[in-house]
Amino acid sequence: MAKSYERGLFNGNVLIAKNNKIIYQKSFGFTDETRQTPLNNKSIFNIGSIAKEFNAVAIMILVERRLLDLDDPISKFNLGLPKWSEKVTVRHLINYASGIPRIDPIAPKNDEEAWNILRNNDSLLFEPGTGYKYDNSNVFLQRRIIEKVTGMSFEKFVSKNIIEPLKMTNSVFDPKSGYKNRTSCYDFDNVKCPEMQFVSGWLWVDINDLYKWIEAMNSNRLISQESFQTLLNNPYAKDEGGSLGRYFEKEELQRHNGVSYKFESIFLNDLKNNITIILVSNNLNRVWDLGHIIYNLMLGKEYEIPKKSIYQTIRKESLNDVNKAMETYFLLKKNAKNEYSFENPGELNKLGYELLRVGKINESITIFKLAINEFPKDANLFDSLGEAYFTNKQYDLALESYKKAISLGGTNGNAERMIEKIENAKDK
DSSP, rough: OOHHHTTTOOOEEEEETTTTTEEEEEEESSSSTTSBBBOOHHHHHHGGGHHHHHHHHHHHHHHHTTSSTTOOGGGGGGOOOOOGGGTTTTHHHTOOOOOOOOSSSSOSSSSHHHHHHHHHHOOSSTTSSSOOOOHHHHHHHHHHHHHHSSOHEEEHIIIIITTTTTTTTEEESSOTTEEEEEBBBBBTOOBBBBOHHHOOOEEEHHHHHHHHHHHHTTTTTSSOOOHHHHHHHOOSTTTTBBBTEEEEETTEEEEHHHHTTEEEEEEETTTTTEEEEEEEEESSSSHHHHHHHHHHHHHHHOOOOOBBBBHHHHHHHHHHHHHHHHHHHHHHHHOOOOGOOHHHHHHHHHHHHHHHTTTTHHHHHHHHHHHHHHHHOOOHHHHHHHHHHHHOHHHHHHHHHHHHHHHHOSTTHHHHHHHHHHHHHHOO
């Protein structure tokens, strides 16, 4: 962890427990972009999608109290929704299998705007139970159903039935900037993220409170083992996971991660070996990789400390002068190959897309071309190069790249779709 922090790969808090005992806990880095205040174990973070667990468990508490049934249609709760509410059930909502209209993560600034989206949209994305769409509209409606059934706000119900019993003393809903112990997220250039205006009901937690929550789930303090299993296993999309993240039945491993702007968190909850690993960060970096590396280490498997990011090292230079960045790349490869992540194709891919996003199309093509030279058997990189050529209206070269991606195994149908799109455009 110290090495990863030193290499600029982690800024956040980490906690590892074995047999219900914390065996490692540390804070690395700072609370915000000013890099003045060090993080500590009281620092509270936006945990992104992990916060969706609280509404799902609240639903199961109500099911166990016989105040609602998972197979109730949501029309039962008189929420003023269109006719589709008659065939969407609570079970569909907790498994993201409802097909209800999508709420864009950036679009609604508040609950009222979210209601407008849902109440003014008559059509479903798919028949309930026949598909899977991981979307905040399902979360929003779960919270509103809890309010309707209990007669209290979602936040109040969760506080009374979850936060207080578990003594999660440092957790708070939707804290404003400047709230005590609150962190802010920031990027590689130490620029603060925009503060999110969004639907209500997101619980911010410190790492100890998150651990209390995971322990409570494991020991059935809030809901029964049967209810816990109901939330872990998604009957509609086994490989996608549901309200509590992904569950790998064979390993008895629950994994959940959350991202919101540059906040990122992950926990791995190994029920078989009684191991819990939690990482929370406010500087989007290598949280996912580190979680899995620590897990391998805990299981006595081979592991490798993450290397310095070649993407982070040359990104600034690429934005100013892509040829100089290429020189730096090859110089580092020659003199410091073992220190940097040269074997990870995702590093150059990420850089190419960043350049594409800011409108530096030719520079992005240069980086994607470097990437395919370095990884000539990677279909995904040829797909990315195809996208850059397509954006640059170099359709013949785009076609060539997409065809190469298909010959290398394809990219889940994306290359085929793009070829069709290009050929249609050429016909016109």
